Amino acid sequence: MNAKFITLDGIDGAGKSTNLAVMQNWFEQRRLPVLFTREPGGTPLGEALREILLNPATRAGLRSETLMMFAARCQHIEEVIAPALARGVHVVSDRFTDATFAYQGGGRGVPAADIATLEHWVQGGLQPDLTILLDVPLEVSMARIAETREKDRFEQETADFFTRVREAYLQRAAAAPERYALIDSNRERAAVSLSIEHALDTLFA
Template sequence: MKPFFITLDGIDGAGKSTNLATMRAWFEAHALPVLFTREPGGTPIGEAIRQLLLDPATEANVRTETLLMFAARQQHLDEVIRPALASGVNVVSDRFTDATFAYQGGGRCLPLADIEILEKWVQHSFQPDLTLLLDIPLAVSMQRLAQNGSQDRFEQEDRAFFERTRQIYLSRAQAYPSQYRIIDSSQPMNTVARTIQAALAHLFGQDA
């Protein structure tokens, strides 16, 4: 069986950390080789860029921010994602290019056409086999973020920023339905977990 590239994405507060644990458990239960990674990050260069971009003290315009995101992504693809897939290992990434369209394109209002140029330059035709999009009402997201002890540079943005971000996520999922699975992550944790397990089972032709 060919290995798959799977991404988990959504606005802040959607529950990615909890559901990544669900995915880890599913892969372990089915004895499937998998590598978990994240964006920005996954490599020494990527992690340095992550620290810079999430730091509330960082001042960067949206073009600088977007270029740094794709610089980290290029390194991630070259060092981690492509080599793992080539060796037969499945890859699960906490965020990928959808996040750039959503946060820099939607949240920061950068023209999507500009992001598409960078996407083609860095990725060529490479895309995830499956994107699990955790969707959550803005009110729930804002409530969860407010409960955080400290917030990074993006988590500090206002409601309008996250509304624009969420809408780009949803529009991309609706435009490419064969790649995306929209999951209402405001549902009970067990319900969300079963939905994720079913999506992975369908992809791999396995029992949930």
């Protein structure tokens, strides 16, 4: 079986951290080799850029922010993702390029064509085999963030920003339904887990 590249994405507060554990358990039960990683991050360079990008004190223009995202991603692919896939190890990444189209594109207003140019340059033909997209209403997302953690640079954005981010995610999922598993994560945890497990079962069938 060829190694699969899977991404988990969604707006802040959609439940990615909780459901990464569901995915880890799924792979453990089947004894499949897997590497879990994250964006921005996954490498020393990526983690350093993550600190800059998420720091509320950071002041970065639209292009600078987008380029930093892709700089982290380029290193991530070269150092972590591509070597793992070549070894036959499945890769699960907490966020990938969909997040850039959603946050920098939908949220910030960076033209999608500019992001697509960087995507092609950095990724070549690499695309996820499956993107599990967790979706919740904006008010649920905001409540979860407020209850669980101190807000980072992106989480401090306005409700209008996150409305645009969510819409961008949903538009991408609607445009390529064969790649996305769109999951309503505003449900009981067990129901969300079953949906994620079903998406993985289908991919590996």
